[in-house]
Amino acid sequence: EPEVTQTPSHQVTQMGQEVILRCVPISNHLYFYWYRQILGQKVEFLVSFYNNEISEKSEIFDDQFSVERPDGSNFTLKIRSTKLEDSAMYFCASSDDPAGTGETQYFGPGTRLLVL
Amino acid sequence: DAKTTQPNSMESNEEEPVHLPCNHSTISGTDYIHWYRQLPSQGPEYVIHGLTSNVNNRMASLAIAEDRKSSTLILHRATLRDAAVYYCILSGGGSNYKLTFGKGTLLTVNP
16 A cells, blocks of 8 residues: 655754755655644644645745645755754655545655754 | 534444534534544544535545535444544545544443
């Protein structure tokens, strides 16, 4: 069964450093998302991406964050200058039909980011 | 975003059916009702979704009230692997593609 993959599974970085989280969505999907979950809290939407542009972003997704689909398979989330409060699990998701028969998103296993 | 209300936690015994309720009294006509679950230390996993009619798949059944103001996720025979947080989420068509997660229901399955 096709699945969303994410790398790395864990990343430790120093405050102020840039990090890039990578995702390989399911191959025929066209809609891509990033969510995050701070330890013990709810899963929060960050950004959605379609047709090489951002469809929607949350208040969390400020100028420090960016997304990119550099080739036909990868989808990346970049945090330019990490802060302590960016420590969280980051989930990538993809979908092939968000407005047809309902929003079915397939999530990756996540990248646990720890900012020291 | 239309809001859902779920119990914080529920408990079940292995191999017994589980009915997980969700209230969504402010649901709009275009909102789909989605259920996802999150097993410990994993990403959310799609379970089932529906619009008006009851739905069945290999994982679960979804029973939707006639007025659509509530729904119930039914696990027919709970297993230990079903222990997870279950999220009931409303997601409309059109341009609103994001999923808004609440706190969900923590399901504990006893052996």
